[in-house]
Amino acid sequence: MEVADAYSCEEVGAIALQCPRHAHYHVQSENLVVEVLDEDGHPCAAGETGRVVLTTLHNFAMPLIRYELGDYAEVGEPCDCGRGLPVLKRIHGRRRNMIVLPDGRRHWPSFPKIRYSGIAPISQIRIIQRTLTDVEAIFTSDRPLSSGEENGVVKAIQDALDYPFKVKLVHVEEMPRQENMKFEDIVSEIDKTRSAE
Numbered sequence: 001m002e003v004a005d006a007y008s009c010e011e012v013g014a015i016a017l018q019c020p021r022h023a024h025y026h027v028q029s030e031n032l033v034v035e036v037l038d039e040d041g042h043p044c045a046a047g048e049t050g051r052v053v054l055t056t057l058h059n060f061a062m063p064l065i066r067y068e069l070g071d072y073a074e075v076g077e078p079c080d081c082g083r084g085l086p087v088l089k090r091i092h093g094r095r096r097n098m099i100v101l102p103d104g105r106r107h108w109p110s111f112p113k114i115r116y117s118g119i120a121p122i123s124q125i126r127i128i129q130r131t132l133t134d135v136e137a138i139f140t141s142d143r144p145l146s147s148g149e150e151n152g153v154v155k156a157i158q159d160a161l162d163y164p165f166k167v168k169l170v171h172v173e174e175m176p177r178q179e180n181m182k183f184e185d186i187v188s189e190i191d192k193t194r195s196a197e
Contacts, residue, residue: 007091009069012056016088024076026085032056034086035066036075049074049092070094072108099161100190102132111160111185119156120149124175127157129188135165140175
């Protein structure tokens, strides 16, 4: 049996399903309208990344009209599989998972286990951007890390984030769940901090 990916959210269920012939996703247009908009609210063209905005078509008890998830996706070209449904080439992730660099650039970093498994015996890690120049890496491990392992992990984090952030390592016995009960590997508190100012 082949494994296929699905893009969904709690509010509307399935948003897009992976094409059986390609890596991209087909929007479930029978149930909802998916718009991908730039920062000025204009529709993105194929190859462009923007904010995902949803309108449900069958949720009569509580309709969602132009509901912004906080997700970003890249619009894809029409698919040759014959389905005729709109295409999302890539789902990048939530705005809160974007790292903000001091010059204002943003990107979604990836820090899979393969990046640190050969450096230190870390079971789980969460990287939290606290300021434009500082991140905190909360991690679990069976034992304290040596100074060489700590230096290696810091360097791997800086490489993954594409900036020489000051990294504070914090060892915990158990990875705490976030307010939404999810385990997100990378979270930025920059927008939260700015909105509170």
